[in-house]
Amino acid sequence: MDPLRLYVDAQFASPYAMSVFVALHEKGLPFEMSTVDLGALEHRAAGFSDLSLTQRVPTLLHGDFALSESSAIAEYIDEVFPGTALYPSEPRSRARARQLQAWLRSDLMPIRQERATEVVFYRPSSAPLSAAAQASAKTLFDFAEALLPADAENLFGAWSIADVDLALMLSRLVLNGDAVPPRLASYAGRQWQRPSVQRWVRQVRPPL
Template identity: 65%
Template sequence: MASHSEDALRLYVDSQFCSPYAMSAFVALQEKKLPFELITLDLAAKKNHEKDFTEKSLTQRVPTLLHGDFSLSESSAITEYVDEVFEGPALYPKDAKQRARARQVQAWLRSDLMAIRVERNTQVIFYGKKFAPLSEAALAAAQNLFFVVETLLPVGQENLFGEWSIADTDMALMLHRLVQHHEAVPARLVEYAHHQWQRASVQQWLQQGRPVL
């Protein structure tokens, strides 16, 4: 773990390790092979609204990354910052158009598909929770999700943009909300989601100790 030097990295995440956005930031740091301190906050107890944290996080949300005396919240901002500032494996495609597309995917996953995010929250993935059948709105959102992935994912390829990018982790997590609840998902997309789940950085997040709900 990093010491609290002027260049130390600290990542604040939720204490249940359920936030898909915290996972994205965590995976980014792991992929860059950067030492960092992982700090958990109990969101149910509103610890993110206490003064100690609000002085660090502009939006009072997790994930929040501290790099020395600089703090940054919002996961895609964090992953872009980490990719630009630190050496190591790229988190985004090298080609400008594909890099823009990867960022588009991240923005879309964070702003759309609300019915899936509500009806299949990430407790499905991290706690094996079961919910009622999907609503018509969620089924329509699922078809939209499948269309986007099938359009972007070349046949026979394992990643959306050739080499792995952080957008693959984010996309796979959205798919796993359905896959792990045993919804009807096209086989090619199930294979893609399972492949992305095998990355060492993802497995490290999956293996975090989670409190009982």
């Protein structure tokens, strides 16, 4: 098998790098990991910028093939390698999982700004949520409540990578002490204890 190398942010705080890291571990794939210091603009420097078309992390290098954008990487991994399925097998559930991933990456900006993942991996924020962030949180809760079946551990029966992505978005609020519906907080907490997720949580991080 061609070697795999995953490029992630030097702070191990990117939710998208975490998603691919978890996907690789769930597949049981051996891989090397390299860090990119975004603060020092290493993603713009020659070398990485030649490797990654979008000059972003995560970027996965599989042999001589480099791919960025986390959901594209997860889909590629799922299609190329056997092992734990990262997406539901049923077409509509798979489409819904991809919809959720796209939405989490393109919407809810007030939450992503006011509860950046530093509150998850470094320290909480003492600032209250703005009105815009509260409105985004309600949208998030409504979506999650509608998608998560009653008394279910996962969104689509068996675990999928979309569970990790949703749990991390919820955890921006849960782990900061913001109000989250108990059912959703419990769901996020269960996903957070998954061994592949905890491997990312336990990464040694440099000071901010």
